[in-house]
Amino acid sequence: MKYFLEAKDLGVIDEPTTVGIGGDPGCTDYIKIYLKISQNDIIEDAKAQVFGCHVAVACTSAYLQLIKNKNIRDAVNIKSKDVVKEVGGLSDKKTHCSELGPLALENAISDYLINKLYATQEDS
Numbered sequence: 001m002k003y004f005l006e007a008k009d010l011g012v013i014d015e016p017t018t019v020g021i022g023g024d025p026g027c028t029d030y031i032k033i034y035l036k037i038s039q040n041d042i043i044e045d046a047k048a049q050v051f052g053c054h055v056a057v058a059c060t061s062a063y064l065q066l067i068k069n070k071n072i073r074d075a076v077n078i079k080s081k082d083v084v085k086e087v088g089g090l091s092d093k094k095t096h097c098s099e100l101g102p103l104a105l106e107n108a109i110s111d112y113l114i115n116k117l118y119a120t121q122e123d124s
């Protein structure tokens, strides 16, 4: 409840480094995550729009706090089980709400790495 009532970092980042979407086809809820990533791959800022239930809002807020100021390699290793632990547990029916953040991050980081690879090839 605390993460829902005091949800942090909901919204967008102007000129993000990368953006990713993570959704659940079962309930159709999804989030869009915005990341500002430094040259040395640190997530300097993270925000998200949540198009989903109140548990998705709470889980996304908790997830954003967990990934901020982390290297992207460490951030992708923060999984839904870590979110469930952070929010104090979820019922089986709501566990999928904790998976939206990690899914969105994986998509955002994939795009980021592909763009970085293309930029490197253009420079050489």
Ligand code: FES
Pocket (backbone or CB within 6 Å): 024, 027, 028, 029, 030, 052, 053, 054, 055, 056, 094, 096, 097, 100
């Ligand atoms: Fe589907 Fe919460 S994200 S019910």
